[in-house]
Structure formats: C-alpha cells, structure tokens
Amino acid sequence: MSAMETVASPAISVQEQPGRNALSEPAMIRWLLTGVALLFLGFFLFLPLLAVFGQALEKGFSAYLAAIREPDCRAAIRLTLLVAAISVPLNLVFGVAAGWAVTKFRFPGKNLLVTLIDLPFSVSPIISGLIYVLVFGLQGWLGPWLYEHDIKIIFAVPGIILATIFVTFPFVARELIALMQAQGSDEEEAAMVLGANGFQIFWRVTFPNIRWGIIYGVILCNARAMGEFGAVSVVSGHIRGMTNTIPLHVEILYNEYNFAAAFAVASLLALLALATLAVKSLVEWKMRSPRPVRKPAQCAST
Amino acid sequence: MLSGLRKQSILPGLVPTLGYTVFYLSLIVLIPLSALVFKTAGMTLDGFINTVTAPRVMASYKVTFGAAFVAALINAVFGSLTAWVLVRYSFPGKKIIDALVDLPFALPTAVVGITLATVYSSNGWVGSYLDSFGIKIAYSPAGIVVAMVVIGMPFVIRTLQPVIEEIEKETEECAACLGANRLQTFQLVIFPMLLPSILTGFALAFARGVGEYGSVIFIAGNMPMVSEITSLLIVTKLEQYDYSGATAIALVMLIVSFVLLLAINLLQRWSRRYAEG
Numbered sequence: 001m002s003a004m005e006t007v008a009s010p011a012i013s014v015q016e017q018p019g020r021n022a023l024s025e026p027a028m029i030r031w032l033l034t035g036v037a038l039l040f041l042g043f044f045l046f047l048p049l050l051a052v053f054g055q056a057l058e059k060g061f062s063a064y065l066a067a068i069r070e071p072d073c074r075a076a077i078r079l080t081l082l083v084a085a086i087s088v089p090l091n092l093v094f095g096v097a098a099g100w101a102v103t104k105f106r107f108p109g110k111n112l113l114v115t116l117i118d119l120p121f122s123v124s125p126i127i128s129g130l131i132y133v134l135v136f137g138l139q140g141w142l143g144p145w146l147y148e149h150d151i152k153i154i155f156a157v158p159g160i161i162l163a164t165i166f167v168t169f170p171f172v173a174r175e176l177i178a179l180m181q182a183q184g185s186d187e188e189e190a191a192m193v194l195g196a197n198g199f200q201i202f203w204r205v206t207f208p209n210i211r212w213g214i215i216y217g218v219i220l221c222n223a224r225a226m227g228e229f230g231a232v233s234v235v236s237g238h239i240r241g242m243t244n245t246i247p248l249h250v251e252i253l254y255n256e257y258n259f260a261a262a263f264a265v266a267s268l269l270a271l272l273a274l275a276t277l278a279v280k281s282l283v284e285w286k287m288r289s290p291r292p293v294r295k296p297a298q299c300a301s302t
Numbered sequence: 303m304l305s306g307l308r309k310q311s312i313l314p315g316l317v318p319t320l321g322y323t324v325f326y327l328s329l330i331v332l333i334p335l336s337a338l339v340f341k342t343a344g345m346t347l348d349g350f351i352n353t354v355t356a357p358r359v360m361a362s363y364k365v366t367f368g369a370a371f372v373a374a375l376i377n378a379v380f381g382s383l384t385a386w387v388l389v390r391y392s393f394p395g396k397k398i399i400d401a402l403v404d405l406p407f408a409l410p411t412a413v414v415g416i417t418l419a420t421v422y423s424s425n426g427w428v429g430s431y432l433d434s435f436g437i438k439i440a441y442s443p444a445g446i447v448v449a450m451v452v453i454g455m456p457f458v459i460r461t462l463q464p465v466i467e468e469i470e471k472e473t474e475e476c477a478a479c480l481g482a483n484r485l486q487t488f489q490l491v492i493f494p495m496l497l498p499s500i501l502t503g504f505a506l507a508f509a510r511g512v513g514e515y516g517s518v519i520f521i522a523g524n525m526p527m528v529s530e531i532t533s534l535l536i537v538t539k540l541e542q543y544d545y546s547g548a549t550a551i552a553l554v555m556l557i558v559s560f561v562l563l564l565a566i567n568l569l570q571r572w573s574r575r576y577a578e579g
Contacts, residue, residue, distance in 0.1 A: 124533055
C-alpha cells in the first residue's frame with residue numbers, strides 16, 4: 001500500500017512534465033529493477049521450492065504416499081511431533097515468564113539478560129548440539145554418572161529434545177519482550193489498583209493483549225523445532241526408527257539415493273513451512289490492524 | 303536486595319518470573335555453553351593452537367568465511383534491490399512474494415540443502431543449463447555460496463524493508479526541489495540513509511552463513527581442503543571421537559560468532575541513531 005502511495009501521489013505534481021519525474025525512477029528502470037529482483041528470488045527461492053514438490057511427485061502419487069507411510073518415516077514423524085510437543089510449551093512458559101520479568105520491572109543487568117536470551121540464535125547449530133554432548137556424553141561432565149545409572153540422553157530422545165529446546169529458545173521470549181515493552185504496563189497497574197491479583201491481571205489484562213504475539217512466537221518456534229537439522233544430527237545417533245526426526249530421515253533417504261522418497265518426506269516439511277508463513281502473515285495482519293473498540297453493549301454481555 | 307527492587311513496580315511476580323527465567327536460561331544455555339570453555343581449558347595452549355591452525359582446519363576457515371562473505375555480498379546487493387522493489391513498486395502477486403521471502407527462515411535447512419543440490423547439480427533444472435556453459439555449481443565451493451545466499455537472503459531484505467518504508471517523502475522532495483536529479487537523490491540522500499542497515503543485513507547474513515550446516519553439506523561436495531566447511535569438520539572430528547579437537551574448533555567458531563554479534567549490535571545502534579537524527 002505504501003508503495004502505491006509513493007508511486008502514485010507525486011504523479012499529481014510531476015506527471016505533467018514527463019521525463020522529469022524526480023520522486024521515482026523512470027519506468028524503464030522500475031521494470032528493470034523489478035525484473036532483477038524477481039529473477040533473484042526466483043532462482044534462489046521459488047525454483048527450489050517448486051523443485052521439492054516436483055521431485056516428490058516424480059514417481060507418481062502412489063510412490064509419494066508409500067514413502068510417507070513407510071514405518072521408519074512414520075516413526076520419524078511421531079518423534080518430531082513428540083519433540084515439538086515438549087520443547088515448544090517449555091519455551092512458551094519461559095517466554096511468558098521472561099517477558100513479564102523483563103518488561104514489568106526494572107533491575108540491574110536487564111540488558112545483559114536480554115542479550116543472553118538471544119544468544120542461542122547466534123550459536124551455530126553444530127555447536128548447539130556439541131555442548132550437550134560435552135555435558136551428557138560418555139566423556140562429558142555427567143556422562144559416567146548417567147552411564148552408571150543407565151540413563152541415556154545423548155544418542156537418545158532426551159538429547160534431541162534438549163538440543164531442540166536450545167535452538168528454539170529465544171523465539172517466544174524475544175517476541176513477547178518486544179511486544180510487552182511496546183504495550184507498557186499501564187493497563188496492568190490499573191487492574192492492580194482496582195484490586196485484581198497477579199493471576200487475574202495476567203489472564204484478564206495481559207494475556208488478551210499478547211495472545212497474537214504468543215501465537216506468532218509459537219508457530220515460528222514450532223517450525224524451527226520440527227525442522228532443526230544440525231543440532232539434532234549431532235546428538236541423535238541416527239538410529240533408524242528410533243532417534244530419527246523428519247529432517248534426519250530426509251538426509252538418510254537422500255544419502256541412499258532414494259531421491260523420490262527423500263523429497264516426498266521433505267515436502268511435508270515444505271508444507272509445514274508454507275503453513276507457518278501463512279499463519280505468520282495472518283497474525284502480522286491481525287497485529288497491525290487496530291484493536292477493535294468494544295461497544296458498551298458487548299462489555300455488558302461479557 | 304530483591305525486595306528493594308520490587309518497590310519500583312506495583313505489579314507482583316518479579317521473584318518467580320525472574321527466578322525462573324534465570325534458572326531456565328542457566329540450565330539450557332549458560333551451563334552447557336560453559337562446558338565448551340571448560341573442556342577447552344583442559345587442553346594445553348600449544349595443543350589448542352596446533353589443533354585450530356592445522357592445515358585442514360585453516361582450509362575450512364577459508365572456505366567457510368570466504369563463501370559466507372561472497373554470499374553476504376550478493377545478498378547485500380540483490381537483497382537491497384529486492385527490498386527496494388518490494389517497498390516502492392507495485393506488481394501483481396507482490397504480497398505473496400513478500401510473504402515468501404521468509405521461506406528460508408521457515409524451511410528446514412536439510413530441505414533447502416537437498417533441493418538446491420538437485421536444482422543446481424549438472425542434471426538439475428538450473429545446473430544442466432549452466433553446465434552447457436561449463437559452470438559447475440553443486441559439489442563445488444560455488445554451491446556453498448548458493449546455499450548461503452538462500453539462507454541469508456531474508457536477513458538483508460527484512461532489515462531494509464522497514465527502513466525504506468520510513469524514509470519520508472519530504473526528504474526526497476527536498477532533494478528534488480534543490481535541483482537533484484533522481485540518481486543524485488539516490489546517491490547522496492537515500493543511499494547514505496540505507497547504508498547502516500545494508501551493513502547490518504550484510505553482517506547478519508554473514509554470521510548466519512558462517513554457522514550454517516544443514517543446507518551446505520548436501521550441495522558442497524565436502525572435499526577436505528577444497529569444499530569442507532568448519533561446521534562439518536567439527537562433526538567429522540566428533541564422529542572420530544576426537545572430542546577435544548572438535549571442542550577447540552567449536553570454541554574458535556563460538557568466539558567468532560560472539561564478535562559478529564557485537565559488531566551487529568554496534569551497527570544496529572548506528573543505524574538507529576541515523577534514524578533518530
């Protein structure tokens with residue numbers, strides 16, 4: 001919309017003198033730049049995306065279904081869902097707690113805390129996996145103790161969950177910190193003065209204000225949790241049907257030159273990515289549109 | 303001490319929320335990360351230096367940082383151009399294309415890797431065409447650059463879009479009134495305003511490229527000394543149970559990413575000052 005305005009509105013003053021448009025580029029340049037941008041996106045983004053589905057369906061739809069229904073693949077899907085179902089809620093609870101602590105109070109070291117919360121985003125995925133091997137692996141800090149008590153974390157499901165929590169750690173927190181910072185705490189303080197207790201303030205005042213932010217953080221967190229490859233591959237041990245998540249299963253199929261099956265399974269993740277972007281766009285649109293003003297009648301009825 | 307702090311806000315819940323935040327942060331992030339430092343501290347200094355400067359490791363730095371630099375440069379140029387087009391011009395399907403720019407954030411890196419390797423291999427859609435010109439992308443360092451361009455792309459575009467949106471029309475009108483033509487306005491007025499953000503986007507894309515693993519290993523060919531990235535070398539050492547070697551190289555990469563993080567923070571502060579001033 002803003003682009004339309006900037007292109008259209010100067011036309012009032014300038015279009016009368018063709019060739020002397022000082023506020024936008026000549027049409028030729030505009031077309032050229034648009035073409036270059038679309039080629040850039042096309043070669044690096046759209047073509048690869050199309051290729052996922054093209055390759056997945058190369059051997060027909062029944063081969064596609066067979067690849068997805070195969071037991072190892074189903075085990076991978078189950079494990080991925082389990083990992084996301086544990087790591088996303090944990091990071092959600094953390095995100096809400098961190099958002100509340102950081103935005104409602106002042107305390108020394110707050111900036112450092114916010115920086116540390118963002119830290120996992122700048123750690124490479126391989127290192128994210130490696131650090132858990134160093135703590136829980138056989139040669140790690142807790143390794144010998146865990147071995148004695150027959151608890152397996154590395155090359156087992158707990159390790160995968162821990163590595164996933166690490167790489168998705170900041171998603172909800174950073175979203176909520178930014179949102180709650182912008183909203184301030186006037187409404188919460190008003191509720192406090194009116195006699196609400198902490199939980200009432202959170203559920204009745206804060207939560208309705210931040211629910212779109214929560215959804216936004218959660219879907220991005222979930223997409224990463226289900227798609228993480230590097231960190232998980234370090235701690236997983238790649239045991240087929242046991243510790244393989246969907247991305248790891250894709251890798252195994254691909255390295256076995258079973259390309260159609262690899263892309264069939266990959267297309268599930270691509271669909272997840274597209275669904276994530278669709279929800280993300282919807283939430284962005286919801287968050288941008290002004291909050292509906294409640295009419296008195298509605299207030300009375302609730 | 304905490305009760306003194308609590309008085310600054312009438313709202314309840316500082317101790318439980320801050321306590322849980324610090325506890326969870328320590329448990330998941332700080333303690334495991336410190337393991338990396340403590341494990342390396344167990345090495346002798348000579349051993350550490352020998353490990354992280356071995357020829358194969360040095361070659362992997364060259365490949366990783368070189369490819370990340372070229373990819374970030376490509377992104378800085380074409381990403382800025384794309385951001386400009388997406389903000390200023392209108393064309394059919396713009397909204398969907400704009401939403402899809404985030405795809406590399408949402409698409410798992412393994413999927414990016416196998417699909418790029420397929421598209422850019424010598425019998426793929428793009429690769430076969432380039433092959434007839436004698437250009438080889440997949441299974442060469444150029445393939446690493448392609449993968450890093452894709453995963454770094456949204457960083458430049460998404461950093462620049464809001465900045466371009468915020469440029470006030472008056473600024474450009476002013477320049478035009480003072481007699482500048484469009485090229486001069488762009489060179490002398492718009493570009494200087496965008497430069498801090500372009501550099502921020504460049505640094506973000508570079509940092510992401512340096513740490514990338516999943517998308518690169520499928521397309522790189524992974525030849526030691528030629529197209530082996532540092533992340534893969536860490537994994538290789540781990541698989542050979544060379545834990546101290548893997549840890550030492552990982553520590554080097556961790557320090558590099560912290561330095562980059564610091565640089566990015568400084569750049570962002572600079573661009574914010576530009577926006578306010």
